[in-house]
Amino acid sequence: MASLKEDPILGIDGITIKEEFEIAKPVIDKLREDRPALETEGTVIKGESVIDKVIEEGSGGQGERDMVPPTCTSIHRSGSRPQLDLSKAAIEGNFEERDPTILLPNQSDDISHLALDIGGSLIKLVYFSRHQDRPTNDKRKKTVKERLGLSNGNRRSYPILGGRLHFVKFETSKINECLDFISSKQLHCGGVDSHSWHSDTSSNGNAVIKATGGGAYKYADLLKERLGVSLDKEDEMDCLVAGANFLLKAIRHEAFTHMEGQKEFVQIDQNDMFPYLLVNIGSGVSMIKVDGDGKFERVSGTNVGGGTYWGLGRLLTKCKSFDELLELSQRGDNGTIDMLVGDIYGGMDYNKIGLSASTIASSFGKAISEKKELTNYRPEDISLSLLRMISYNIGQISYLNALRFGLKRIFFGGFFIRGHAYTMDAISFAVHFWSKGEAQAMFLRHEGFLGALGAFMSYEKHGLDDLMVHQLVESYLGLHPVKRKRKRKRKRKRISWMEKFVQKGTEITAPVPMASSGTTGLGGFEVPSSKGGTLRSDASALNVGVLHLVPTLEVFPQLADPKMYEPNTIDLADHSELEYWFTVLSDHLPDLVDKAVASEGGTDDSKRRGDAFARAFSAHLARLMEEPAAYGKLGLANLLELREECLREFQFVDAYRSIKQRENEASLAVLPDLLVELDSMTEETRLLTLIEGVLAANIFDWGSRACVELYHKGTIIEIYRMSRNKMQRPWRVDDFDAFKERMLGSGDKKPCPHKRALLFVDNSGADVILGMLPLARELLRHGTEVVLVANSLPALNDVTAMELPDIVAEAAKVWPRA
Numbered sequence: 001m002a003s004l005k006e007d008p009i010l011g012i013d014g015i016t017i018k019e020e021f022e023i024a025k026p027v028i029d030k031l032r033e034d035r036p037a038l039e040t041e042g043t044v045i046k047g048e049s050v051i052d053k054v055i056e057e058g059s060g061g062q063g064e065r066d067m068v069p070p071t072c073t074s075i076h077r078s079g080s081r082p083q084l085d086l087s088k089a090a091i092e093g094n095f096e097e098r099d100p101t102i103l104l105p106n107q108s109d110d111i112s113h114l115a116l117d118i119g120g121s122l123i124k125l126v127y128f129s130r131h132q133d134r135p136t137n138d139k140r141k142k143t144v145k146e147r148l149g150l151s152n153g154n155r156r157s158y159p160i161l162g163g164r165l166h167f168v169k170f171e172t173s174k175i176n177e178c179l180d181f182i183s184s185k186q187l188h189c190g191g192v193d194s195h196s197w198h199s200d201t202s203s204n205g206n207a208v209i210k211a212t213g214g215g216a217y218k219y220a221d222l223l224k225e226r227l228g229v230s231l232d233k234e235d236e237m238d239c240l241v242a243g244a245n246f247l248l249k250a251i252r253h254e255a256f257t258h259m260e261g262q263k264e265f266v267q268i269d270q271n272d273m274f275p276y277l278l279v280n281i282g283s284g285v286s287m288i289k290v291d292g293d294g295k296f297e298r299v300s301g302t303n304v305g306g307g308t309y310w311g312l313g314r315l316l317t318k319c320k321s322f323d324e325l326l327e328l329s330q331r332g333d334n335g336t337i338d339m340l341v342g343d344i345y346g347g348m349d350y351n352k353i354g355l356s357a358s359t360i361a362s363s364f365g366k367a368i369s370e371k372k373e374l375t376n377y378r379p380e381d382i383s384l385s386l387l388r389m390i391s392y393n394i395g396q397i398s399y400l401n402a403l404r405f406g407l408k409r410i411f412f413g414g415f416f417i418r419g420h421a422y423t424m425d426a427i428s429f430a431v432h433f434w435s436k437g438e439a440q441a442m443f444l445r446h447e448g449f450l451g452a453l454g455a456f457m458s459y460e461k462h463g464l465d466d467l468m469v470h471q472l473v474e475s476y477l478g479l480h481p482v483k484r485k486r487k488r489k490r491k492r493k494r495i496s497w498m499e500k501f502v503q504k505g506t507e508i509t510a511p512v513p514m515a516s517s518g519t520t521g522l523g524g525f526e527v528p529s530s531k532g533g534t535l536r537s538d539a540s541a542l543n544v545g546v547l548h549l550v551p552t553l554e555v556f557p558q559l560a561d562p563k564m565y566e567p568n569t570i571d572l573a574d575h576s577e578l579e580y581w582f583t584v585l586s587d588h589l590p591d592l593v594d595k596a597v598a599s600e601g602g603t604d605d606s607k608r609r610g611d612a613f614a615r616a617f618s619a620h621l622a623r624l625m626e627e628p629a630a631y632g633k634l635g636l637a638n639l640l641e642l643r644e645e646c647l648r649e650f651q652f653v654d655a656y657r658s659i660k661q662r663e664n665e666a667s668l669a670v671l672p673d674l675l676v677e678l679d680s681m682t683e684e685t686r687l688l689t690l691i692e693g694v695l696a697a698n699i700f701d702w703g704s705r706a707c708v709e710l711y712h713k714g715t716i717i718e719i720y721r722m723s724r725n726k727m728q729r730p731w732r733v734d735d736f737d738a739f740k741e742r743m744l745g746s747g748d749k750k751p752c753p754h755k756r757a758l759l760f761v762d763n764s765g766a767d768v769i770l771g772m773l774p775l776a777r778e779l780l781r782h783g784t785e786v787v788l789v790a791n792s793l794p795a796l797n798d799v800t801a802m803e804l805p806d807i808v809a810e811a812a813k814v815w816p817r818a
């Protein structure tokens, strides 16, 4: 395992843990005790919502609050108006993060914009923050406590360059929380970190904020009274369109499709974007035909929208929050309440008009039964049925409007969607079904912030023209789309499977894990689940199954000297080593939390758990820093296991789940090409390439922070390519010549392949799919029996024994015949 020290997300082989840790509970209790302190430490926002707000604030928080000026009377304007530089704007964070911050790396002027969209249900805020003036290279000088963020509650620290757009929402009925938030961060007077230029001012000296949505009218007086600001009202439809156009043109990995639980990002060619139908599902629904920047027509709408789901759902289920209602639906079965075609036709399909027995004939149709009252229905089923009814209906009406105007692309926004897999699937299904696959439903990651973003952009009406000049959209080749088209054509012949891999890896993202398994009443929605324990065979005659699922902690019997084996290769008794590793782990913590939250569908509940996990783990680290032997002998493996245990304590089953899925998809997509390429080689070259592939695919163990960063940009696959290119013998452990001799023979020696090979799979799907499986295939060809061995529990990015059969079965499907 190379460069272990450099890698904050390292893989540790053969961990043996003997100690039991009493971890999360005392920490949670402590957190509960700390809660009042937490709330006063933060903004004036009270109660449950504090944790959410802290999460949503991202880089905000105490660091900035420390600098809050007492009043905001010092508004002035500098001579030249600062410009918003949207060039190279990019989403920050991983693919699963919701409402992610947008990085403006080239922003040099100190702007201080804040824009509001005050809707029927929610207030959306977009604001800009400068990067903090903290040198990036002073990291190691900070105390570990500072790093752990225990002193100030910060979740992360950022480098200086540029700035960020932040996205925050509040319930409109709790507008005072929103005003408290603005006030605590002084956003209405340029923000706590603003030095030079502040928000627009009106002729009478008051700050002016751009605002849209009905509430910009309804609450104008309240804002004036509470914050002393005037609202510059922008038209809601103008803003929705401007926001959508900005996102589609400027932000990579913004738009995606979502069908049957599968999420796939869509690259939008800004030269071929229009016309499209924009459907904003807020409290009500607006359907807008967009022909260009500022060129649009609201062609339809429906009053059955997000407000309907939340309103009716609240009445029918007594849920206290929208998220509770949505979560309820995940455990629902709409078949108990919806009337199916089969219910009407005695279990039969109505084939003549293409309706199967399982098609919903009438939403809520079963509730006509006189024998049942509301209390006889499960709230879970009601919620799912309602969600399906409204989503499907909106999808269907949207398609009919697209049909009216010959539009093939429909983008859906609005907070009703909430990044919820079922909602998106139901909408996509309706569009797909009624258009017979002709039209496509697409979704936006900043779904609910279109209006607020549009209002934000309206500070500079020419923002989008600038975007064109800066040629913002980057392809994976880093070329302008127009040029890219031509280049790609010319290059097509030369694109190797590896390039395809890189391309796939940047396009594909994981299915949203929130998708519930089993049937959803929409048809064809079975989400494959792991089938450990059952032996299956497939077309390639591979037998796939789990041999052993019960974890046992035994020293591997094949070791030369099992008694001397010590899995903890790094001893943390050395204090500088300890401090180093604590730094690595604490620096990596926000990122791990993001992943863990994403792995659970990014729900508010998972965010709360994620935050609690971060605090609990930080508390453990802080304790161990003071008293390294607090939980017994401390080695790096123990520390990593502690982290895993802690994740599980907060019900994070596999923090890396979505990343694994993404990587599996990308790897499977290129596997056939890789195998064909391998098959075209001589036996000797093939063997060497196969071993190189195993080494390269084990990317996480190759270490380095750069790998991790690449991973975040969705290009980890490039690491695979790079590592293969750089592979040079002799390797640290290099038995290749002996292996080759056994496989192929040499001189007079006949081939004598091993009877059986144990292949230990470790990190990531690429490791298995592009490394181990091609090798396994070769071994099988030579008559060697192959057993793949993996961990029982997910740890770091490990592939587990439970996941292996599914991965192998999928790979076997794309085995080339040869």
Ligand SMILES: Nc1ncnc2c1ncn2[C@@H]1O[C@H](COP(=O)(O)OP(=O)(O)O)[C@@H](O)[C@H]1O
Pocket (backbone or CB within 6 Å): 118, 119, 120, 121, 122, 123, 171, 213, 281, 282, 283, 284, 305, 306, 307, 308, 309, 310, 322, 323, 413, 414, 415, 416, 417, 418, 448
């Ligand atoms: N936390 C929440 N509270 C209330 N509604 C929510 C929440 N999260 C999502 N929603 C859904 O989003 C809808 C509001 O979407 P949004 O785009 O903000 O529209 P509006 O501008 O009408 O407020 C609600 O009607 C509801 O269906």
Ligand SMILES: CC(C)(COP(=O)(O)O)[C@@H](O)C(=O)NCCC(=O)O
Pocket (backbone or CB within 6 Å): 118, 119, 120, 121, 213, 214, 236, 281, 282, 283, 284, 285, 286, 300, 301, 302, 303
């Ligand atoms: C009136 C609205 C534009 C307000 O926007 P919202 O606050 O719902 O986002 C919207 O609710 C709407 O388009 N309603 C549908 C009205 C109709 O066309 O029947």
